[in-house]
Amino acid sequence: MEIKSDKFLDCKGLNCPLPILKTKKAIEDLQIGQILEMHATDPGSKNDMAAWSKRTGNEIIKTNENNGVFIFFVRKTSL
Amino acid sequence: MAEKKPKKRIAIIASKGTLDMAYPPLILATTAIAMDMEAGIFFTFYGLNIIKKSTMNSLKIAPLGNPAMPVPMPNIIGALPGMTAMATVMMKSWMGKANVATIPQLIQTAIDGGVRLWACQMAMEVMGLKKSDLIDGIEDPVGAATFLDYAVDADVSLFI
Numbered sequence: 001m002e003i004k005s006d007k008f009l010d011c012k013g014l015n016c017p018l019p020i021l022k023t024k025k026a027i028e029d030l031q032i033g034q035i036l037e038m039h040a041t042d043p044g045s046k047n048d049m050a051a052w053s054k055r056t057g058n059e060i061i062k063t064n065e066n067n068g069v070f071i072f073f074v075r076k077t078s079l
Numbered sequence: 080m081a082e083k084k085p086k087k088r089i090a091i092i093a094s095k096g097t098l099d100m101a102y103p104p105l106i107l108a109t110t111a112i113a114m115d116m117e118a119g120i121f122f123t124f125y126g127l128n129i130i131k132k133s134t135m136n137s138l139k140i141a142p143l144g145n146p147a148m149p150v151p152m153p154n155i156i157g158a159l160p161g162m163t164a165m166a167t168v169m170m171k172s173w174m175g176k177a178n179v180a181t182i183p184q185l186i187q188t189a190i191d192g193g194v195r196l197w198a199c200q201m202a203m204e205v206m207g208l209k210k211s212d213l214i215d216g217i218e219d220p221v222g223a224a225t226f227l228d229y230a231v232d233a234d235v236s237l238f239i
């Protein structure tokens with residue numbers, strides 16, 4: 001199923017902790033319910049994003065991996 | 080939902096002033112803010128170099144007595160003049176290639192995100208530092224009691 005994202009964030013090439021810091025910043029600009037699409041190449045981002053989601057409550061609704069690029073769809077669920 | 084609970088807190092002491100040791104406190108504190116936690120760093124002794132205007136942009140890494148360098152260097156070579164500068168340039172170049180944030184970038188992120196940054200008053204006296212020698216955006220210098228008062232309510236406490 002195609003997910004329509006409201007905002008795109010490119011973190012390709014960035015290392016810890018920048019993908020998490022930028023994701024947090026990007027999600028602040030969204031309304032509750034809106035979806036952020038984030039692309040990262042940091043292999044640690046998969047676990048890190050899961051931990052971040054657990055702590056902040058923002059929901060990762062889908063993840064993908066494509067040629068070493070990790071794709072996250074995050075729904076903003078909290079302020 | 081998440082905002083109703085009291086925030087989790089991390090309290091960190093930064094006691095080292097080398098390039099490699101400046102990263103962990105700042106990475107953890109900024110990430111904690113991104114994870115809706117509170118974070119505070121107490122800079123003491125050489126750790127003050129991380130928030131000192133004249134040194135924060137030029138933290139170094141020494142190859143002497145450091146067998147962990149990615150390109151190991153015999154101590155007798157590492158002791159030669161210029162070797163610390165060379166190792167620092169190499170490390171910064173690797174970090175640049177890996178797109179790692181710089182220390183000044185992380186400090187700015189920490190300040191913008193509301194990380195509480197304290198300088199140790201006693202260490203400032205020892206090092207002959209004035210408040211104007213340190214970066215803007217930090218709290219007034221304090222002592223152990225202030226840090227402990229913050230750390231006693233923390234969920235994570237680290238000495239780095």
